[in-house]
Amino acid sequence: TTEDGKKIITVAISDEVNPPFLYADDDNKPIGYDMDYLKEVEKKLEDYHFEYVWGEEEANLVGVDTGKYDFAINWFFKNPEREEKFLYPEQEFGYSLTSLVTQPDRDDIKTLEDMVGKKLAPMSPSGGLRTILNSYNKNNPDEQIEIESIEFPSNADNLQRVNDGKDDAMFINVTTFNAVQEELDLNLKVAGIVSKEPVYAVFNKEQTELAKEFDEVTKELIEDGTLPDLAEKWFKINFFENLDYINEENYKFNP
Amino acid sequence: MILLKHIHKKFKNNHVLKGIDLEVSKGDVVTIIGPSGSGKTTLLRCVNYLEKPDEGIISINDLTIQTKKPVKKDILQLRRRTAMVFQHYNLFENKTVLENVTEGLIIAQKKSKKMAREIGVDILTKVGLADKINAYPQQLSGGQKQRVGIARALALNPDVLLFDEPTSALDPEMVGEVLEIIREIASGGVTMMIVTHEIDFACEVSNRVVFMDDGQIIEQGPPDDILIHPKQERTRKFLKRIMKEPDFTI
Amino acid sequence: MILLKHIHKKFKNNHVLKGIDLEVSKGDVVTIIGPSGSGKTTLLRCVNYLEKPDEGIISINDLTIQTKKPVKKDILQLRRRTAMVFQHYNLFENKTVLENVTEGLIIAQKKSKKMAREIGVDILTKVGLADKINAYPQQLSGGQKQRVGIARALALNPDVLLFDEPTSALDPEMVGEVLEIIREIASGGVTMMIVTHEIDFACEVSNRVVFMDDGQIIEQGPPDDILIHPKQERTRKFLKRIMKEPDFTI
Amino acid sequence: MSVMNDWFSLFIQVLDKLPITLFMLLISLVCSLVLGVAIAIVRIKRFTVLYQIATFYLSFCRSTPLLVQLFLVYFGLPQLLLAFQIDINSLDRMIFVLISLSLHNAAYLSEVVRSAYLAVGEDQFEAAYSVGMTYTQALWRVVLPQAFVLSLPNLGNNIIELLKDTSLAFTIGIIDIMGQVRIILGNNHGIGMFEIYVVISLIYWGTCILIEMVISTLEKVLKKGKVSLSKS
Amino acid sequence: MPIINFEFAIQEIPAVLKGVPITLAIAVVAMVFGLIFGLLIALCRIYRVPILNRLFIIYISFIRGTPLLVQLYVFFYGVPVLLDKMNQSFGTAYNADHISPLLYAFIAFTINVSAYQAEIMRASLNAVQIGQMEAAHSVGMTTFQALKRIVLPQAFLVALPNLGNTFIGLIKATSLAFAVKVVEVMALAKIIANDGYHFLEMYLVAALIYWLICWLLEVLFTFVEEKMRNKEIKQKKMNTTISKDLPLRV
């Protein structure tokens, strides 16, 4: 506990950063949508004080598992297997928009099914995107998408491969794609949004109390417009709206 | 002073010492002669426990070591009371000539560095190595190495000195000088066991000669008895080449 | 047969050989005597180029090496025509006694394994090591090691044999036997250079004695001349202890 | 922004963390050297029970990934000690890293030391005993100094590997030079990977050159009359 | 308390074991070719071969100094660029995408390991007494023959524990090859772990598999070392026999 009697909560934040969700400023301080969200939560949960620890994503998860950390934040997706191991709050605090990116003149790729028999840029063995593909493969045993694994994939490099025609498509988060595209200005487009994946912080199994409080606070923050505002601030889009709205009205994937 | 009782030593199934009994009184200089491989070196090494005998008792003055149940502290004591010149010199390769001599004085005998240095320089001058004190062993000739080995042992000023062929690499001139030094030390009451092949040297230096063959002591006695009028056939055969005028009067 | 011209050798600023000129004809046995550190070992090592002389010419028969510009192939040839017994034996530690002897025969002389083995066993039996042929050097006594060294050199049957104190670790009996072997080989026309401290041995084995001091040859000649009636003051002083009845008739 | 400027600021940013890396390197090197020598001796002298423990330790620490050992020390050890009512969760993370690095490296070093110790040869011990030294005195005064010289090239290998192993500290959030690189990479979505890897390589290489200079100076100074194989 | 899902861990072991052949392939290839190359480098350095010595000092420094990951990347990303350039200028049509990532791994690991092996071999060659080389020369061996027959076998014994270190380090380092798409033990473990965040379990499984491989290696290395050391009987009294109890029999 701190001097003023608050309970200290250790938060693991992942080095596999992904702006604008979570990244580092020039002093290696974590910033981004996740951090703003946590600050809002901390404000509301007056009994707690958050302490942040950088770490590798796998290590963070092991740390949460063993109780070294109370919870970890990054864009963690939910699935039944993970729920066995960790405590997930009910309420997501944001969304990841996953998409397939191709060369602009390809119109044969829109959904994951279209990727069967085509070449996907290599992917990290861990992370939410990989999980979506794995579960797709599990549900479609006859129509497998071939996935090549690589450690520390470089988004920039992978997009370049698609641009050069070495791979057919890359499975990537839309926000990430936009950020890279801003820098590289490749000849690519978002061919289709695959899903709007809710993202969560993951808690140690024993932190039921904390997780419940998170749920309440997060709901409040969405209802009072704080989180939608933050989303606008970091993503220039309120991803709490539904997918169609995002797709058609607002979000310019292919500027 | 030195008492060896029933010393046995085997290397695997090679029985090298077959029950050695030997008594050396204080101030005695005993030379051990015998054919190559008869166990002379092994015996000497047993005396300061560099070789662990399989059986027997070693005692020096009041210190007794039962080789069946040796006490660590006793072994250290034994080694501090003895000093050895090795057949292969065994100099400290990473130390200069002077350091080779002073090392034992400083570390084991806790003498001051200054004093050790004085002793060292003194003794090295005696064996004619004054100009080599800063050389390393690898830069020395065979005879020079051997003299460093001798100086190292002498500097320790122990109760018992063990020499394993201390003159094998020395020229006649040097042998004379070493002989001189040994005589001087012996007169100071230091006990010595010397393994040698130089019968002349043995004759001149010692007051007792032990002849060994095949891990056993064949005969022993004053130099004249053993070297000039040996009783045993084996001894006589061994000395044949030396005894220029063969002595057939049995 | 062997011709050394103006050999110089320095270790840093230690001038060890100061212009050695020496001629040895085929079948000669030359012994080199001299005080410790006078450069005997260094000279011998220069002859087969283990030590690179700073200056001078070495030639054996028709093979001449200018030490200023040595040819690699010539050096190998030189070494194949010579064999050496080292002062410190330098046995191959990873080879058995027999392998120590046969190694050079098989590898350098390309003899068949069987033949090498025969030669090896034969020569080892001669030096009394028949029962040790499968031992490793670390398991041998000093004299046994030295005999392996001798056997290794002899087995090669070279034009020139270089012995560096080949009897230093041998007992009188063994010395006699080695002497016998050397005589036998010499009679076969092999040239030999022997460094030794045993004046008796030098006297018996050689037909020429070279006395060295301080990197120079002081005098040389037949053993009787040098060892019994030396001309130079330095030689006389060196031999004083040996010459039991000092010979004042200059 | 000019290109030069870019490189320069990258360099400064990463170099800024070099002291942390060097700190971890030095501390864990000293600790593992002490432990490594101890293990080597226990194994050479075959002290019965200790020998078994040392051999097991050696096998485990050498054969499993450092990452796993770090997890055990950082996540596992506190849990274990908690069972005995000892709470070390509040200890600085750096301490856990240092412990893991030392334990891991000591296993490797013990083999380096062992091979050099055995290469020195028994006659040096005998000489030391004959002048009245105890085993420990012989070890410190005569054998280990020679073993140290013999092992220097291997020690160089080991220190350099250790230097790179320190990057694992970032796994649990200590930002060393490699950690800084990972953060920069992440912030840029992997853009500029080439430049960043050039920078980190240069910094590692520079550090290694320093280490190599120290090692080769030591080799020259400590050779002390040892004649090299190449002489004849 | 962490709930380690043992059931899951055990169930996934076979899947992870599928990576073992790749792990072994990389390690063995790198070890063997790295050793050969490393030995050549060590010899160039010891004999101070004019230009090569300099070159290899830089080579060793560079290879050891830069992260292995970077070296992998250099080949992985560099070779295709190079091929592209080549195709453009020579009109050839090599396709970099057809090169198996495993090949990049083989090359990068071999090069990386060779730098370390070079230092290991240099250290162990330095530990061999120079007398061994001299003796080999004296029986007429060329330097190459002497190295092969006499010096290297002795150096190899000194090198063994360090080679063991390298091999075991290498086994684990193969996990880096995942950075160039080579899927071995650790990569499989990570892939499997991701779906249910079973990192703790899968890391332990990977650790156990590595341990098993390395344990077999340790047994092998200990056995070889034991064999060789027995042969040399170097440390007769030091109790250095290691494999009396093989590692891990606790």
Ligand SMILES: Nc1ncnc2c1ncn2[C@@H]1O[C@H](COP(=O)(O)OP(=O)(O)OP(=O)(O)O)[C@@H](O)[C@H]1O
């Ligand atoms: N490697 C070396 N480095 C420096 N000096 C050396 C080296 N080898 C020999 N010396 C010096 O050269 C001189 C001659 O040595 P050498 O071994 O030739 O003597 P020697 O006549 O054989 O003596 P001994 O009878 O004692 O064997 C000695 O003073 C010795 O110190």
Ligand SMILES: Nc1ncnc2c1ncn2[C@@H]1O[C@H](COP(=O)(O)OP(=O)(O)OP(=O)(O)O)[C@@H](O)[C@H]1O
């Ligand atoms: N470490 C060892 N292992 C096996 N056998 C050994 C060992 N050391 C010595 N021996 C054997 O023991 C016997 C006696 O050796 P020792 O060295 O005592 O002989 P020595 O009388 O000193 O002979 P020398 O006059 O030749 O030095 C020899 O036959 C030798 O082969």
Ligand SMILES: [Mg+2]
């Ligand atoms: Mg002996």
Ligand SMILES: [Mg+2]
């Ligand atoms: Mg000599």
